[in-house]
Amino acid sequence: MALEITEYLLAAQSPDAGVRTHAMTLFSQLVDLNPPAILLSLSVELSNDAKSTESRKIAGVLLKNLLDFKWAAIDVSTKSRIKSSVLHTLGSCISEANTPVYLKEATLDTIVRLCLEIFEPNSSLLTPYVSDLLNGLILMAERTAGVNCYELRFSTYETLNMVVRCCNLSETSRIIAELLPAFVSKLEQTLFLRVVSFDDRVILEELRACLFGVLQVVIQKLSAAIETRPVVGQVADRIVLVFLNLFGSGSCTADQEAMLTIGALVYAMGLGFEKYMQGLIKCIETGLQNIDEYEVCAITVGVVGDICRALDDKFLPYCDVIMIHLIRDISNAGLHRSIIPLVFSCFGDIALAIGEHFDKYVTCALPIMESASRVCAEVDNITDKEMVGYCNQLKRSIFEAYSGILQGFKKSSKMDRVMLPYAPHLVWFIESVAKDNQRDKGVTKASVEVLGDLADALGSNVEMLLKDCKFCTELIGECLQSDDEDLKRAATWTKGMIGRPFSVRV
Known part of the structure; x- marks a missing residue:
């Protein structure tokens, strides 16, 4: 059942700080006591044309914010009523040219959050509304002109995008x-x-x-x-x-x-x-x-x-110019660090696409990858979470690059001549990452997969490389014992690749 909350919403916008604080404290207590009733009350407030613009606006903002935390606790019947209220509000908000801008923004932000929290991709729930919603949103966007309407125009198109994604x-x-x-x-x-x-x-x-x-x-x-x-x-x-x-x-x-x-x-x-x-x-x-x-x-x-x-090998005619720019970028000290992992991953994509033709770029790309891997290996016991995440991303991208290159050369007679000189460093890097207790699942999976790619590509040559490599047994064993199915699959495949040229206990 919906509650009468208009006075709380208006008080929450009072110029008196004491009144605002008291109103929000009481409102928070209501949310904790009865989340379904509050969310329903907010949606009803938002859809009620007889209510003041101020209370409807803050109702939309609060509803959007609370959906993140409280939606899962609401019963199906109440969810259905909330959806209907918000969709009704959006329809009237779009069709009425004199609807205040701030109310439109609050309503649009709410339906974006509604789409994210409520409507699964390809949901039939939106189907009856899609045509009117999209046409209305397009019309609203066309009516927004001037610098001061940017937020409303952006919200309108973002809402349109969410409707398209979810329908x-x-x-x-x-x-x-x-x-x-x-x-x-x-x-x-x-x-x-x-x-x-x-x-x-x-x-x-x-x-x-x-x-x-x-x-x-x-x-x-x-x-x-x-x-x-x-x-x-x-x-x-x-x-x-x-x-x-x-x-x-x-x-x-x-x-x-x-x-x-x-x-x-x-x-x-x-x-x-x-x-x-x-x-x-x-x-x-x-x-x-x-x-x-x-x-x-x-x-x-x-x-x-x-x-x-x-494009696969159809990309070959454009490789020279692309690789020149990628090498220049990653060699530039002024390059933003977020691009470096992307470039390494791109090396792997290019190698996979053009296969053995990547041999002309190996002497440029591989030394850069080796240099970056040494830096990764030297960074120990990082306390900054953002830096830990970045280092993991960088390690994963280096492994992805190696995997792409190894797979690209897999059936080529050039494999041993081109890649064998770089294989010992790759084994060293895998070992250093295996000892890293800050590696995430993505890095672990990529390291195991590149180990399998190395064994698959080099065949019998891998025996000397992995001889007496205890880390190899431990890393594969760790993944096989994991509860994660992706890690188990990767480890099982790698174990099979290693086991082809010689037997190793894993």
């Missing part, structure tokens, strides 16, 4: 498919907007970032099913053309969203993306060179990996 694709595919050409057209229209002031430029770049963000989400949604994936190909030419016209000419945020859209397009088109590479390679170079705006650089490195996985 059932099989039930709404036609509606979602219609968004793709519509938002490509909106981006194309921005090419002709007049810019006369700094504020105009800010508004334009924010708009482009939002539009690319929607495109990215829609492409990802349509790519999730074989039946809807061809829809993306129908507008791919236009997406690439508008990207070529906009990338590198605007804000960092717009460039990030634009490059992420290309990444989504790569996944959707697979090998069909090859036809765009000649046109896009200069933009990819621009992104890789942009180490000052490191987020753009990082995303571009990730997209290069996506392209490698999509």
